[in-house]
Amino acid sequence: MTDVINPLDNKLKKTAYSTETIHTMTRPLLQEGRPLMEEAGKAAATTAALMLSMADIEVSHSQVVILAGSGGNGCNGLFAGARLASMGAKVIALATGHCLQPKAVEEFTGAGGNIVPLSREASIPRFPSPQTASQEQDKLQQAVKLTQSCDLIIDAMTGIGQHGSLHAIPEKLAEQIKGQIENQTTAMLSADPWHQHRPLVEAIDVPSGVGVDDGTVPGAYIPADVTVCFGALKPCCLLPPAAYACGNIVLVDFKFDISHAPVAVEAMDTHSCASLIRKAKFSDNKYTRGVVGLVTGSEQYPGAAVLSSCAAANSGAGMVRYIGPERPSNAVLSALPEAVLGEGKVQAWVLGSGVSTAIASKQTDQQRTIISRILAAHGDFTKSGMDENQKHDSCRPMVIDAGALDMLPLRQLPSHVVLTPHTGELASLLASMGETVTASDISSKPLYWARRACDLTGATILLKGGITIVISPRNNGDPKIFTTGFGPAWLATAGSGDVLAGIEGALLASQSEILASDPSQIGLVTASAAFLHGIAASLASHSQQRAWRLPLLMDTRSIEDFTHEAKQAWSYEYRVGRNSATPLGHPIHASELVNSLKDAQELLLALPYLHIERPSEQVHVDKQVQTEDTNNRPISDRSRTETEQQNLPLEASSQEHTQAFLGIDPLWF
Structure with a gap:
């Protein structure tokens, strides 16, 4: 039987809450x-045992080091260590702070764990602390050696109460451990992280630092x-660059009331x-499906015009209206003969992709002139004599990219820009x-600077990256913040941004x-487009690589179910696919992204018609096992009845795309 997925479970796996919330x-x-x-x-402890199992290490033969801070x-970490010690693991806790809770110490040591205080200021009964700076340094060096020789580190140094950077002993340990892991990862070519480096690292609640x-x-x-x-997830689990440090996420469900x-x-x-993804209706015409107007590309960069226009067409637009000089116009018509040239009615604008900036333009640029005119009128209700229809036309949603970003009017923009x-x-x-800010500053604090741009312009901001951040303003309260990390690193290629636009x-x-x-839905629509961009890249590259994955949900009352689900999901994450010799897939170029957009939408539109089960039901195993019917068509889901198979309104090719994608990443379904 297929599990009924609780909508609140789904919400829990994709929403993060502030420390205060x-x-x-937690308080009740x-x-x-x-x-x-x-x-x-x-x-x-359950997760730690599973990690060791994934690395082919028996818990009873393992060496585990816990970095135990003074807080909760x-x-x-000590309670987890006690369970592992009772399973036969050799467990040592390195006390990085001044004290440890007596109850946790009693539980841990009673199970056979040992505690090593590292700070001269530590006061932990029965466990002597170093007395001098020299002794403290010696203890720290011994601690580093322990972390280098163990199988698993449980990082329980800091939690959600940590503010700012690490200092003193925690900082020194973090520097040593991070350097060791990076060196091993660079040197080894193993296909999955479970065999790529030692020690493995499990973070408790959040990674320290x-x-x-x-x-x-x-x-x-x-x-x-x-x-x-x-x-519940914390913002650092979703936001870059911290999210990259979290690895796979296991979310332990405490049954918080997240409804409000x-x-x-x-x-x-x-x-x-x-x-x-807009579903086609029999009452549709090309206008109701959406007309996109594009002022993109230039004589110097005609390819941007082609990529953005074809991407719009392959993403479901009813009509593409292109405006530009002769060379890119001819290129667009050659690639997309149904495109309409010249100005006219549109439901949304795309401006600036492949258009030179003011600094780069050595002469008057026709595209910049057109964009300036559109921007000057857009959303400006201060002009006298503007009737309601004209106001409506001036409020079309608008994407401003690349060369148009230095042409923004000197006024607050509406959120649909x-x-x-x-x-x-x-x-x-x-x-x-x-x-005063550099690109490096923004990479270090992307949320802060994207939010700053949102405040200064009034527009919705999509900050591109491995994990893309979308921030849209709200009339009352803080802006809405979305992230999407779906897609491989192969997306970093010329023209990828033109396709996204x-x-x-x-x-x-x-x-x-x-x-x-x-209008409050603008952030969701914007983030959905970025997500679709990532799906297309995954299909085009046959890559299983993701910058971020949905967490696995654990109910501590159903540990066996979780263990089975996690082991299956983590095994699939690094399995070589049918169309690639490596989980990383292969490089792609932007035109391949365009070509994969229709398949990506077909996959999404197919979701209501598929008999999708959770990974614990071995959906990804069943969907990979294929037989053939009398017409030599693949039948992949043996859990479906014959009638269900016959009534499934999908061609074999569509099923193959969906099966391949499900096989790549069951956690997204």
């Missing part, structure tokens, strides 16, 4: 006397293979994206507004009526 949701459980630390320890996270609420990495930190997150909790960050997933810079372009935009334009045009009635 987490404390608020503590007042009820719920033993959350013991539950956290059980979850962490250190207690969680990351900015919990802002996603920064202000100093030394410890990158994790798996982060076991308690109760304010969401700090939301990650896009397949179902949210699929809901915004979407700016799509990379870090360098955002640095230039902010500099023009009086901010075309996708954005198509989705904005197709959802223009919804956006007109509910």
Whole structure:
């Protein structure tokens, strides 16, 4: 039987909450006397045992080092260590702070664990601390050697109470461990992380050294293979660059009441994206499906015009209207003969891709002149004599990319204007507004600077990256923040941004009526386009690589179910696919992205028709086992009845695409 997926479970796996909100949701459980630390320890130990199993190490033969801080996270680590010690593991806790909770110490040592205080200021009964600076240094060197020789490190140094960078002993340990892992990872070519380096690292709640609420990495930190997150995701689990340090995420469900909790960050997933792919209706015409107007490309960069126009067409637009000089116009017509040249009615604009900036333009640029005129009128209601129809036309959703980013009018823009810079372009935009910032600064604090751009311009900001951030303003309260990390690193290729701009334009045009009635949806639509971009790249490259994955949900009352699900999912994550010799896939170019967009949408549109089960039901195993019927058509899901197979309105080719994708990443479904 297929499990019924609880909508709140799905929400829990893709939404993150601030530290303050987490404390608020935790408080009632503590007042009820719920033993959350013991539950956290059980979850962490279960995950640790699974990690060792993935690396072909028996728990009873393993050596585990716990980095135990003074706070609640250190207690969680000790409770986990006690369980591992009772399973036969040799477990040593390195006390990095001044003290440890007596109950956790008693539990840990009673199971056979040993504690080594590292600080001269530590006061842990029965365990002597170093007395001099020299002794403290010797202890630290011994601790580093222990971390180098063990099988697993449980990082429980800091938790959600940590602010700023690490200092003193935690900082020194983090620097040594991170350097060791990076050196081994660079030197080895193993196909999966479970055999790529030693030790493996499990982070308790959050990796030590990351900015919990802002996603920064202000100093030394410890990158994790798996982060076991308690109760709900923290913003650092979704936001770059901290999210890269979290590795795979296991989310332990404490049954928080999240129904009315304010969401700090939301990650896009397949179902949210699929809901915004416009389904064709028999009453449709080319205008109701959305008309995208593009002022992209130039005499110097005609390819950008082709890529953005074809991407818009392949993303479901009913009509593509292109405006530009002769060379890119001819190129667009050659690649997309149904495109219409010249100005006219549109539901959304795409401006600037492949257009030179003011600095790069050595002479008057026709495209810049057209863009300036469109921007000057867009959303400006101050002009006298403008009737309601003219106001409506001047409020079309708009994507402003690349060469158009330095042409913004000197006034607040409406939220349905979407700016799509990379870090360098955002640095230039902010500099023009009086901010002193570099691309490197933005990479270090992408949330802060994207939000700053949103505040200064009033527009929705899409900051491109391995994990893309989308920030859209709200009339009341903080802006809505979305992230999407779906897609391989192969997306970093010339023309990829032009394709994204075309996708954005198509989705904005197709959802223009919804956006007109509910402008707050602009962030969701914008993030969906970026997610679709990632799916197309995954299909084109046959890559299993992702910058971010949905977490696995653990219920501590059903450990066996979780273990089975996690082992299957993590095994699939690094399995070589049918169409590639490596989980990384292969390089792609932008035109391949365009060609994969139709397949990507077909996959999303197919979701309601597929009998999708959770990984615990071995859906990805069943879908990979194929037989043939009398017509030599593949039948992949043996759990379906014959009638269901016959009624499935998908051609064999569509099933193959969907099966391949499900096989690549079952966690997204």
